[in-house]
Amino acid sequence: MIEVQDVRVDPSTRRAWRGDREVLLSRKEFDLVHALIARAGSVVTREELMRDVWGVTFWTSSKTIDVHLGWVRRKLGDDTRQPRLITTIRGQGLRFEADEADLTGTA
Numbered sequence: 001m002i003e004v005q006d007v008r009v010d011p012s013t014r015r016a017w018r019g020d021r022e023v024l025l026s027r028k029e030f031d032l033v034h035a036l037i038a039r040a041g042s043v044v045t046r047e048e049l050m051r052d053v054w055g056v057t058f059w060t061s062s063k064t065i066d067v068h069l070g071w072v073r074r075k076l077g078d079d080t081r082q083p084r085l086i087t088t089i090r091g092q093g094l095r096f097e098a099d100e101a102d103l104t105g106t107a
Helices: 027-037 046-054 063-076 100-104
Strands: 002-004 007-010 015-018 021-023 086-089 093-096
Touching: 002 027, 007 027, 027 046, 027 063, 027 093, 046 063, 046 093, 063 086
Parallel strands: none
Antiparallel strands: 002 007, 007 015, 015 021, 086 093
């Protein structure tokens, strides 16, 4: 089980929760959340996401990531205009935001 902020994912059962509410994610949405939350606090590049989530080393448009990210943010209840869970780091990639307790394991 991986828990950051109030989001939990269980890779073995492929289930996710926000607080005490289960969030139903498609396969790719879960893979995207898992790829980001597993590296919480670190920037994950779009190239890494395309490789890890979609299994390709190239893409024709970053819209694939953007569309799935929009769906994930809505399902997690993250404000798409001012997200607090998954933020876009312009020119670098995406980051699942973690507070200090999440990073040190003292949550």
